[in-house]
Amino acid sequence: MIIFDCDGVLVDSEILSCETDARLMRTAGHQITTEDIIHRFIGRPKHAIWAELAEERGQPWPSDLLQQADEILLERLRTELKPVRGITDALQKLDLPRAVASSSGVTKLKLSLEVCGLSDFFGPHIYSAEQVARGKPAPDVFLLAASQLGADPGDCLVIEDSAAGVTAARRAGMQALGFTGGRHTWPTHAARLRDAGAIDVITHMELLPGRLADWKRAA
Structure with missing residues (x-):
């Protein structure tokens, strides 16, 4: 997942x-x-x-x-608001169960996905920190997403751009892949994600399908 x-x-x-x-x-x-x-x-x-x-x-x-x-x-x-470059193509190629787990409130989260035309890729599996007791870096929202899809945390890979999110994923017993392709990225961003426990970091969503294929083979 x-x-x-x-x-x-x-x-x-x-x-x-x-x-x-x-x-x-x-x-x-x-x-x-x-x-x-x-x-x-x-x-x-x-x-x-x-x-x-x-x-x-x-x-x-x-x-x-x-x-x-x-x-x-x-x-x-x-x-x-614009979608992250390459994300639509990457999601179209994705053949695994997927969910969104965000620190954003429900209103902002749903609006963002709708504006960018991404809601349908996730169906009902869109989860906000407002739905759990603790936000990131606590693992709660990731554990909620996994439980709703019936997935074991150890079988989940999280795609994250923040150290708080990577930390939350690791605390949930999940692996995390870092992403540094947004406009907010800074020179030491990738190093911070690796220090937090990301198994790798990608800079473009065009690379995501290949990284996911590698992850599936190694699982």
């Missing part, structure tokens, strides 16, 4: 999300850049990111700021 993260793996949304959050945080007087959020928090649930940064700044965010960020991001997704 193959489990895909969504943001930065299926859809090229990480840069949009991190830009939006950083801009709204700066309006509240917190000096942070898009790159800061990418490097520190990529792959983690949004509410956890905002909560940690509120603690760092020593005061809560304005009551409506997170809602504003969500609304702005959803509109940007509707008008700017």
Whole structure:
């Protein structure tokens, strides 16, 4: 079974999300850049990111700021979001059971897949961290996806772009393949994924079918 993260793996949304959050945080007087959020928090649930940064700044965010960020991001997704290059062809070639397991909320997750024309590749097997007790780097959302398809965690391969996601996969007893083809990628991105436990890292989705064939032969 193959489990895909969504943001930065299926859809090229990480840069949009991190830009939006950083801009709204700066309006509240917190000096942070898009790159800061990418490097520190990529792959983690949004509410956890905002909560940690509120603690760092020593005061809560304005009551409506997170809602504003969500609304702005959803509109940007509707008008700017693109699928990760090569993912549609890769999914068309995939002959294994598959699911999505994401740190995104349900609304953002479903909208992202619909905008990019990817929903039908996964049917009902689209899972959000909102559906489990703990988000990544905890393994909960990956274990949920595996259980819903009746798969043993040891028979699952996770495709991830974040160290938090790779860590979650490893904690679930799954292998992880890193991906660094999104617009948010930075020079040491692949090394961070390998350090977290990824068995390999690919930079283009055109390489995915071959890597999956290798994984199946080795299983």
